[in-house]
Amino acid sequence: MKVYNEEDYLMLSGIQHFAFCPRQWALIHIENQWEENVRTVEGNIMHKRAHDGPQIETRKNLVVSRQIKVYSKYLGISGICDVVEFKKCKKGEEGIRLYGREGLYKVHPVEYKKGEPKENNADRLQLVAQAICLEEMMCTRIEEGDLYYGTTKRREHVKITDSLRQEVENICLQMHKYFDRQYTPNIKRTKSCNACSLKNICLPQLSKKKSVHNYILKTIKDGEL
Template identity: 40%
Template sequence: MYSEADLLPISALQHLAFCPRQCALIHLEQAWDENLYTVRGRLLHERVDTPGMERRRGVPTEFGLPLRSLALGLAGRADAVEFTAAGPCPVEYKLGRPKKHDADRVQLCAQALCIEEMTGRSVPVGALFYATTRRREEVPLGEALRGRVRELALALHALLDAGVTPLPEFGPHCRLCSMDNLCRARALGRGRRSVARYLARARHDEPPGDEQAGGAPPEPSPQGRARRTRPGQKPQED
């Protein structure tokens, strides 16, 4: 069990599932940058994060519900929780469309585990609502997804306790990332490959030639201060 002082934001778990470097830049180095998508996402959440209870389609729904799990060491706020006859159902509002990666489902499942711990009631399913498609996606919260959430929660605490920002790994997920300018994955990723080739040649006493022309050597991995983003601090959940 974690203490109240050790609780980390559920949003950090989502960031870790998407990219460990992004997670460390935001929650270790307190860096944040916005693009069109994050601004739209923030405006969307401002509309649903206002705490309050109302009935939707006859279902009592709590908005902006505070959550925590001492077992996972996480805390945050659910966009909405529907209290149906079958049990509580967290609903997370997202900009855009359903994604290939599982970061949204990880965040939703973490919220469900918090609700189960807080209420003692089973939460077998949650829902993701995507603003662009205007469609609601039901998400079964099976044991495989729950296991991934538990593993990521442990990894999140280990990452922030270590206080070291991972090196960049450029990939398709970088294309729309709001942290692209701060992360510099394109430049540093190319530089890291060039240095690897340089060292490989040096071990065989071969001249390096122009192998470094592809990019500059990677900068030292930034040492993030061991200062964690607490629940309620910026950045808010996506």
């Protein structure tokens, strides 16, 4: 299995962009283009709230840790988990040891999202990628996590299935392939484009309009200037 060097790690958060649209991912992560819209601003506020407050909080059988830096050398990604809960294991359950605490704890990632649960798997795949990173770093197995949505103020329970793990692996391979080639794919427009934060700068949309640069070049070529 390939192991990536730290300097080649890509952003874990890019997985949700790639799952939504590979072109959007490339525009953001290869071409460094980003445009704020209401959705992205709301999303940033949600993440800030998740990261506010104490970094470690302890309740009865639960330890809550915020903003844990994570990475996977096998996927070649790194990022930050909004919240990771460590739930005390019942008798016979497997888990990890926490420094200074008795017993074993199950690791349970929680990702904060604005809006409501989506039809596509983009948010789930990001959560699964976090789980894979935590597994690798903490030598444990994570079976489930949660997505918390700001609009519904509810959690969606996510099973970390083999098929979601495989999808994350495939996306990471593809992201590295595109990144190495500095390749931005062309994508057929879909209804998702309406909700895309990059719709105003996405080339398929702009290419339908005449750019000033191309207009001048064509006019010079035609001998009109």
